[in-house]
Amino acid sequence: MLKNIKAVLFDLDGTLVDSMWFWESIDIEYLGRYNIELPDDLQDKIEGMSFTETAHYFKETFEIPESIEEIKKTWNDMAWDYYINKVELKTGIIDFLDYLSQKDIAMGIGSSNSKDLVNVVIDKYDMADYFTSIRTSCEVDRGKPFPDIYLKVAEDLGVEPEECLVFEDIPKGIISGKEAGMKVCTIYDDYSKNMDDEKKDLADYYINDYNELLSSFRDKKDA
The missing domain is CATH 3.40.50.1000 (HAD superfamily/HAD-like)
Structure with missing residues (x-):
């Protein structure tokens, strides 16, 4: 090899x-703030996208009112505790x-x-x-x-x-x-x-x- x-x-x-296990929970919580149910095919749609590309996808697909930078900051804040305390x-x-x-x-x-x-x-x-x-x-x-x-x-x-x-x-x-x-x-x-x-x-x-x-x-x- x-x-x-x-x-x-x-x-x-x-x-x-x-x-990888916790990101679906973050997507559910984030979309839930806008009363949007998690689409079954979301993970397939965003697999491999950069953090910024994913933010654009969310903003355009779900008509999120936050700016791209605000979306990314929100995700960073939501994921922070997972990475510090739960990810191995x-x-x-x-x-x-x-x-x-x-x-x-x-x-x-x-x-x-x-x-x-x-x-x-x-x-x-x-x-x-x-x-x-x-x-x-x-x-x-x-x-x-x-x-x-x-x-x-x-x-x-x-x-x-x-x-x-x-x-x-x-x-x-x-x-x-x-x-x-x-x-x-x-x-x-x-x-x-x-x-x-x-x-x-x-x-x-x-x-x-x-x-x-x-x-x-x-x-x-x-x-």
Whole structure:
């Protein structure tokens, strides 16, 4: 998996941290303030969008009176407590980041979330030193499934796309990495477990967690 790989790029939600589970609750609460019921297909519609693109979608689709910046601030405020007190790291991720550091493999983050919330996670778990580039889709022209975010992170790291391995948890994120010309490993997440077959078809690799991945590396080394 890491042969000829000079950089590993990570999505954040569902990939570095187990956080996808609470966003539907926030959507329900937020729309409920305007007496709007959560559409069954909302998550499918906004999957992969940047934080800003999602705000535009809400404003236009549901005729939200708040400005785009007000919508984003409201979401940041609503999600803050979850990230500080309830969100946990994905199993084995710190050990895997340590492993990559020991191998002198560069690391970056390409997230669809807001920069404020990404920074909350990075600060909470003291992970800043692992990542040379931390970008969000709001910093590029198009969100996932377009390749812009991962190409930007690769540019920051000074590596070619074909030298990158991306870790992702949802189909549109996998497509983003593949469209960038990168190898993609997808990881199991409860939120997207109903998409596992699609994820496996789209990605180059599939893992249940990072401990499983590290065990496979050790087994091959010992073989």
